[in-house]
Structures are given as structure tokens and as C-alpha cells.
Amino acid sequence: MWAPVSWKALGLASLLLALGMESVVLLLAFAIRGRGRRRRPAAEVLFFPAPPTCTEALLRPSRPLPCACGLPHAESSLSRLMLRLLSTRESLELCLFSFSSPQLARTVLLLHRRGVRVRLIADSDYMAVKGSQVGMLRKAGIAVRHDQHSGYMHHKFAVVDKTIIITGSLNWTTQAIQTNRENILILEDAAVVKAFIKEFESIWQEYDPTNYEFFPAKK
């Protein structure tokens, strides 16, 4: 009943089955690794106030001075934010209620000079206040658009290379950075980034200067 040939067949079949299973195991193991790598959300949360620190080394990489400013040269939430912005290679969308921080303005200017396509949406009321950096950036050749409504353009977000969203409570002002309790969330999540890009493009179109009506016709 138990002929040798049956064992032979069974042995070969089982061996093939085992080898097949092994391939599946390897494929699944790779799938898990790939899935883990792809899905891991690269999230970073920064809290403020941040103590004043020297950020010259970030802004003048060609001239890495032993800066004599007297400020600490430690890492801070501001330097972390600047590093994220400075990682931009192609495009930077900025949608900012208030933008008066000289350090962040110099960061954006540096990116513009490196050839990054920077677009900035500002709030019409706050872009004109004392200390605002919006005029300087516009003069430097960065495209700026703003509302002409009574409501505030109160967003404070940035999109880096269409892949990273930077959003939170922080207005880009020195007061907010150094004095307030604030948060910034930096997130690499395709669906979230897509939603913010859609919002940016929608506002960008709505604030097209050709649609401005500073002198609306009388009825």
C-alpha cells in the first residue's frame, strides 16, 4: 500500500510546496518592510516660545562663521523650522496671516535666490503693518497675492516641494516665536498635503490681481 514511489512523489511535492511557501514568506516580508517605510508618517511637532538662538550658520552656509553675536548656537524650534524650509528644492507655497520674522524672511529669500519657486499669500491688513517682510519679499521678485476682504486670511501654513505640510498656530513673527505658546506640525501625508495644496491654489486664483476691485463701480 505504501509504495516507495508514493513517498518519492510526496517528498518532491512537499519540497516544492515548502520552497513555494518560502518565496511567499520572503515576498510578504518585503511587503511589510516596504509598507512600513511607505506609510510611516514623517511627523514632527515643534512648540514655542523658542529661546533666541543664532541662526547665521543656517542662513550663510557659504560663510560658516564662528559667529560673534553672543547668542547661543543651540538647536531650537525656530532652527528646526528653518531647516525644514531650507530643505526645499523646487517649490514653496506660503499662506501666512502675519509675516514679520526677519530670520524666516531671510530663509525664504535664500530659497528664492536658489531658484525655488516661492509663492506667498498674505493678509491685506497685516502685510502692511510695521515690520512686515512681505514688501521686501515682493521687491525681491517673489510672487505675492492678498485678499481684499473684511475677513482675515488667517492661515499659517507652508507646503514644501508639494510633499510636506507645515501648519499650526504660529504666525511668522518674532513676538510669536519668542514670547507666545505656539505649535507647528510638520507632516508628510499625501492626502493632507493634497488638501492644503487645493486650498492654496483656490485662494491663489481668487486673489488674482486681475480680479481686484479697489474702485468698485457705483450702483
Place this chain on the structure above:
Amino acid sequence: MWAPVSWKALGLASLLLALGMESVVLLLAFAIRGRGRRRRPAAEVLFFPAPPTCTEALLRPSRPLPCACGLPHAESSLSRLMLRLLSTRESLELCLFSFSSPQLARTVLLLHRRGVRVRLIADSDYMAVKGSQVGMLRKAGIAVRHDQHSGYMHHKFAVVDKTIIITGSLNWTTQAIQTNRENILILEDAAVVKAFIKEFESIWQEYDPTNYEFFPAKK
């Protein structure tokens, strides 16, 4: 040389190997499913302004009226936010610069009455402005703490059941909800939520009333 017993041994060994592999395949398959389920970030982005809508059905679930207020009964970013808050079962941490929206205050009050442990951190300047809901919530028995600093407590975040973070540019005011360009990000990400809880607890301790120094001793 090729004895039947060898085939028998080989067959049995291969069969066991195949069965073992199968278990590994099943385990890995479950691991992938579990991993996918655990890691999928439940993210939602809400944009404002939101058109005024009737939210009575959310706030009075026991009396689902055909409300006669005349407002549209459609879904809006505000109703989506309220729904997320109303999903709270155990704890709600609120860290809000400005809180004057009657609808959001009623939402929080409803949760408090349902037995949710609500804690609210407010900004000392804005908690006292006209229309602020902080006093009402405190009188209703909700624990409130605030700063006594010159800088703003400018956060606008909420943590639902220690698992969901709600954060963005939106102050909880009717002006912001109905008039401004604003965003809210709702995220279920353990590491991000943990960072915000840590920030909340740190501020909660710092703003402990026993540490208030309203009349600091003269030097």
C-alpha cells in the same frame, strides 16, 4: 542508495516544513493587515469660512426637532468639527487662545454633562473679552486654567480621548468660523498626540492656581 526510508523521511520533513511555512505566511499576512490598520493615519482637514448652518440636531439629540430657524441644515466644516468633539467618551483637553463660539461652547458643555472629563487652558487676556465663553464653562464646573504672562497662550488645539489631535489656525470664535480663511487638521497619530498631551500637561502644571502671583512681592 535511494532507500524508500529516505524518501519517507524527506517527505515527512518537507511536509512539516511546508506546514511551518504556512503558519509563518498566515502570521505575516495578519501582521500586514494589523500594521496597515494600526498605521493608517485617520486624517481629516477642514477649511473655513463655513457658511452658517443649523447645528441644533447635533446639540439636542434627544429632541431631534425639525428646527424652524431658517438656516440650512447641511453639513459644514463647523458641524464636522462638532461631530468630532461629540465623539469624545472619556477626556477632552482644550488649549484655546480665544473661545467665544456659542455653538462650540454648547458642544463642550454637553460633553461635560455627559461625564467627559473636560479641562480647558485659556489665554488670560482673551478669556475676559466680551462674548468669551470661558466664564460660563467655568461656572458650569469645568476646570479652567490660564496664564499670567505677557505673551499669548496662542495654541488652538484639542485632544479627544487621548487619541485624536485637533489643531490648526482656527480660534473658536464665530468671526473666525464664518468670516476668516482658516484650517483645522484632525489627526489620529499616536506620536503627534503624545507630543500635544505632553505640552498640555506641562502648561496645566505651570498654570496651577497655587502658583499665581497676582501681587508679587516688591524687591
